[in-house]
Amino acid sequence: MAVTIRLYISLVLLAGLGTSHFLINPLRNNRKRSLPDTVVDGIEIYSTKINCKVTSRFAHNVVTTRAVNRADTAKEISFDVELPKTAFITNFTMTIDGITYPGNVKEKEVAKKQYEKAVSQGKTAGLVKASGRKLEKFTVSVNVAAGSKVTFELTYEELLKRHKGKYEMYIKVQPKQLINHFEIVADIYEPQGIKELNADVSFITNDLMNVLTKSFSGKKGHVSFKPSFDQQRSCPTCSTSLLNGDFIITYDVNREQPGNVQIVNGYFVHFFAPQNLPVVPKNVIFVIDISGSMSGRKLEQTKDALLHILNDVKEDDFLNFILFSSDVTTWKENMVQATAENLKEARNFVENMQTTGLTNINDGLLKGIEMVNRAREMGILLDRSTSIIIMLTDGEANVGESRVDKIQQNVKNAIGGKFPLYNLGFGNDVNYNFLEKMALENHGVARRIYEDSDANLQLQGFYDEVANPLLIDVDLQYPQNAISDVTQNNYQHFYDGSEIVVAGKVVDLETNSFIADVKGHGALNDLTFTEEVDMKEMEEALKEQEYIFGDYIERLWAYLTIEQLLEKRKNAEGEEKENLTAQALDLSLKYHFVTPLTSMVVTKPEDNEETQSIADKPGEGRGPDTMLYATQLNYQPPSNPYYWVDGDPHFIIEVPQKDDALCFNIDAQPGVVLNLIRDPDTGITVNGEIIGEKKASSEPNQRKSYFGKLGIVALQMDLQVEVTPQKITLWSGGRKSSFTWMDTVTITQNGLSVTINRKKNMVVSIGDGATFVIVLHQVWKKHPIHQDFLGLYTVDSHRMSTKTHGLLGQFFHPFDFEVFDVRPGSDPKKPDATMIVKNHKLTVTRGSQKDYRKDSGQGTKVSCWFIHDNGSGLIDGVHTDYIVPDLFYHSTTQS
Numbered sequence: 037m038a039v040t041i042r043l044y045i046s047l048v049l050l051a052g053l054g055t056s057h058f059l060i061n062p063l064r065n066n067r068k069r070s071l072p073d074t075v076v077d078g079i080e081i082y083s084t085k086i087n088c089k090v091t092s093r094f095a096h097n098v099v100t101t102r103a104v105n106r107a108d109t110a111k112e113i114s115f116d117v118e119l120p121k122t123a124f125i126t127n128f129t130m131t132i133d134g135i136t137y138p139g140n141v142k143e144k145e146v147a148k149k150q151y152e153k154a155v156s157q158g159k160t161a162g163l164v165k166a167s168g169r170k171l172e173k174f175t176v177s178v179n180v181a182a183g184s185k186v187t188f189e190l191t192y193e194e195l196l197k198r199h200k201g202k203y204e205m206y207i208k209v210q211p212k213q214l215i216n217h218f219e220i221v222a223d224i225y226e227p228q229g230i231k232e233l234n235a236d237v238s239f240i241t242n243d244l245m246n247v248l249t250k251s252f253s254g255k256k257g258h259v260s261f262k263p264s265f266d267q268q269r270s271c272p273t274c275s276t277s278l279l280n281g282d283f284i285i286t287y288d289v290n291r292e293q294p295g296n297v298q299i300v301n302g303y304f305v306h307f308f309a310p311q312n313l314p315v316v317p318k319n320v321i322f323v324i325d326i327s328g329s330m331s332g333r334k335l336e337q338t339k340d341a342l343l344h345i346l347n348d349v350k351e352d353d354f355l356n357f358i359l360f361s362s363d364v365t366t367w368k369e370n371m372v373q374a375t376a377e378n379l380k381e382a383r384n385f386v387e388n389m390q391t392t393g394l395t396n397i398n399d400g401l402l403k404g405i406e407m408v409n410r411a412r413e414m415g416i417l418l419d420r421s422t423s424i425i426i427m428l429t430d431g432e433a434n435v436g437e438s439r440v441d442k443i444q445q446n447v448k449n450a451i452g453g454k455f456p457l458y459n460l461g462f463g464n465d466v467n468y469n470f471l472e473k474m475a476l477e478n479h480g481v482a483r484r485i486y487e488d489s490d491a492n493l494q495l496q497g498f499y500d501e502v503a504n505p506l507l508i509d510v511d512l513q514y515p516q517n518a519i520s521d522v523t524q525n526n527y528q529h530f531y532d533g534s535e536i537v538v539a540g541k542v543v544d545l546e547t548n549s550f551i552a553d554v555k556g557h558g559a560l561n562d563l564t565f566t567e568e569v570d571m572k573e574m575e576e577a578l579k580e581q582e583y584i585f586g587d588y589i590e591r592l593w594a595y596l597t598i599e600q601l602l603e604k605r606k607n608a609e610g611e612e613k614e615n616l617t618a619q620a621l622d623l624s625l626k627y628h629f630v631t632p633l634t635s636m637v638v639t640k641p642e643d644n645e646e647t648q649s650i651a652d653k654p655g656e657g658r659g660p661d662t663m664l665y666a667t668q669l670n671y672q673p674p675s676n677p678y679y680w681v682d683g684d685p686h687f688i689i690e691v692p693q694k695d696d697a698l699c700f701n702i703d704a705q706p707g708v709v710l711n712l713i714r715d716p717d718t719g720i721t722v723n724g725e726i727i728g729e730k731k732a733s734s735e736p737n738q739r740k741s742y743f744g745k746l747g748i749v750a751l752q753m754d755l756q757v758e759v760t761p762q763k764i765t766l767w768s769g770g771r772k773s774s775f776t777w778m779d780t781v782t783i784t785q786n787g788l789s790v791t792i793n794r795k796k797n798m799v800v801s802i803g804d805g806a807t808f809v810i811v812l813h814q815v816w817k818k819h820p821i822h823q824d825f826l827g828l829y830t831v832d833s834h835r836m837s838t839k840t841h842g843l844l845g846q847f848f849h850p851f852d853f854e855v856f857d858v859r860p861g862s863d864p865k866k867p868d869a870t871m872i873v874k875n876h877k878l879t880v881t882r883g884s885q886k887d888y889r890k891d892s893g894q895g896t897k898v899s900c901w902f903i904h905d906n907g908s909g910l911i912d913g914v915h916t917d918y919i920v921p922d923l924f925y926h927s928t929t930q931s
Contacts, residue, residue, distance in 0.1 A: 092307075103187075110182060236283075247262050398437035400427070402447070704919075721842075728741050746758070766783065806836050808830055
């Protein structure tokens with residue numbers, strides 16, 4: 037896992053946080069400043085947090101940056117994050133002056149049309165592109181009004197792959213600006229127990245050592261890095277940051293057993309990585325491009341890598357070299373054993389390699405494949421050995437057979453599924469799509485070797501990954517009638533230091549045990565590994581809610597399934613490709629993953645228009661400089677009305693055309709459920725259940741009530757959400773998922789997006805319908821009277837249909853009122869007035885209520901005209917008309 041974060045300001049200032057960059061244009065910033073060190077060009081980045089939560093190798097990462105425009109004019113701020121190419125973005129939100137704009141994942145073509153519409157309207161395009169070897173960039177920009185605050189929050193997830201015996205999280209840190217609150221926090225939970233945990237920081241100093249903490253015990257590990265403002269300074273009086281380099285966390289788990297099976301909420305994951313097995317002898321053919329384009333440093337680095345590899349070849353291994361340019365030459369006519377004498381001769385052969393001619397990939401590969409097949413037929417190779425071909429090229433086929441589809445077919449037919457092909461593409465001039473497809477359809481992988489000073493180390497590193505096969509023809513088996521939708525469960529090789537991961541659905545939830553069998557051929561004999569899991573013990577073992585986020589195994593399964601479907605899709609054609617695409621797209625949308633088939637769209641209403649920001653994942657074959665989508669967002673104070681109910685319970689209706697607000701209270705007994713919103717067209721219903729105080733007052737007028745439960749129904753999506761001050765529960769298609777207010781997580785199910793902001797609020801977006809913000813109000817747990825309660829805020833009411841009704845919903849439609857004869861009231865500070873509304877003449881009182889969207893603790897006062905007697909005359913009918921039987925009651929009948 038890797039992340040780099042930057043902020044760009046007005047194309048002059050580049051602010052990078054968490055991996056932030058502040059680059060100040062000297063032509064614009066050559067005057068002295070009296071502003072604090074944290075303010076650059078009027079913008080203060082006052083907080084950046086990178087929070088990594090890993091549960092059973094599945095990483096859930098949240099990058100949050102907060103800024104404020106301290107200038108007198110609007111400023112543009114761009115949020116720029118570099119994240120791993122293997123990760124899927126799952127959520128992005130912008131919060132401007134307390135109002136949150138969530139992202140929605142849509143099919144790429146739909147998102148593209150929205151993007152093109154935005155560009156045609158003059159919106160400025162940003163970038164999302166590949167960045168370096170392992171990263172890709174996400175960028176979004178917004179114009180922020182003077183004095184406004186903005187919070188960017190990006191969430192992405194990935195499965196950490198075991199590499200050379202370690203799981204790695206990589207964070208690039210480059211602030212180049214001082215930040216009041218900068219922190220990196222990683223919490224790791226591994227049911228197998230953590231064996232080792234390390235944090236390597238390239239820019240560490242003695243002073244910073246004190247703020248880098250790492251610890252692990254049993255199943256839990258923790259790493260944090262929280263330098264103070266002064267500790268970030270590159271010198272005692274400097275205003276620049278010394279945080280500049282790599283922050284790498286590595287860990288591994290205990291492996292008392294070869295495998296580990298975990299089952300949560302109807303999904304299983306099986307991690308398999310046996311230890312201490314003898315290495316299976318291997319037969320390696322190196323097929324090396326020596327065409328003219330390989331001359332110079334490329335060839336020298338290739339030679340250096342091959343010479344180091346020859347030092348690691350084992351005596352039981354067999355090998356040979358095939359060199360191709362316009363013609364094909366071989367070191368030996370047949371494969372030979374790696375004896376000391378043969379290795380000495382091989383080194384001499386490598387040292388004397390010279391470049392010449394063009395690039396005949398087809399004949400070079402076919403010669404290598406034919407050599408392996410012949411050696412097996414002749415009995416030259418050991419019975420219990422495995423064969424691999426490693427091909428290196430820096431260009432495209434341009435002599436002999438040069439049609440890539442024909443080369444692919446020739447190679448596939450020749451290998452016949454008997455052994456893998458690994459393709460290494462040296463530099464940017466290769467046809468990497470071709471190399472990748474050819475490797476994948478022959479059970480191998482492709483890897484790009486970057487033209488750099490460490491290219492030889494890249495080559496050696498790849499060989500190290502495949503140098504020690506421990507098992508071949510590995511088959512992972514599970515009870516046939518108890519599972520479904522299993523990811524890939526058979527592999528040609530298991531290499532030392534790696535791990536096989538299989539996930540799937542458990543359909544027989546009544547069974548008491550779950551058995552996993554793994555079979556494979558070892559160096560000495562055939563092996564079977566069996567693991568039996570007690571389902572009840574598993575449920576108890578995984579109740580670590582502080583560390584586990586939601587249905588992590590289900591999301592791991594979805595991630596792995598999408599990843600494998602996309603790989604299969606690369607070699608598919610016609611109907612098969614369409615089916616694979618449909619499956620991957622459906623899962624991407626369901627689980628809110630930004631994949632090569634989807635894009636993240638952030639939509640903000642603005643003067644009756646919509647502005648989009650689109651996060652798009654690079655697709656197949658895109659080069660390192662391919663630009664993708666994002667658009668500028670321009671923010672001005674909101675003009676759309678907001679409707680909310682909070683406190684005792686106070687209903688507040690904003691009326692923008694009057695630049696005013698109306699409010700009323702509802703007096704109902706604890707246990708009563710009120711209908712707040714009901715839209716028969718979209719099937720969306722919101723109900724709330726009243727709670728009282730712990731100890732009711734003896735004075736009736738002093739009794740207070742609140743909303744203690746909220747129920748959201750999305751009928752057309754077969755979804756229900758129940759929110760209490762203790763937990764959030766979702767039902768989708770009869771399946772239940774539960775979360776707590778301790779979580780910071782985004783959940784997506786069947787078009788529903790729920791973002792929980794730890795102990796503060798949650799944002800619920802229902803397809804293309806409205807967005808609701810639910811605010812959590814917490815009080816001292818030992819308070820003798822008060823208890824926790826909830827507030828409901830409706831953000832995009834204009835997305836609801838004209839048939840929407842309910843205590844709040846009826847006000848989503850335009851209505852008018854007139855206030856006159858303002859006069860002193862019984863309270864000198866609260867004048868009375870006469871109001872004409874809905875053909876009723878009412879006496880109303882000027883007062884104020886609280887808006888807790890921005891500050892759930894103190895709130896912000898909102899002036900309003902208060903309608904007495906439970907909103908009588910303002911609401912349709914009387915308040916008792918809105919009582920419903922239960923929290924999830926819904927009706928398609930229009931009031």
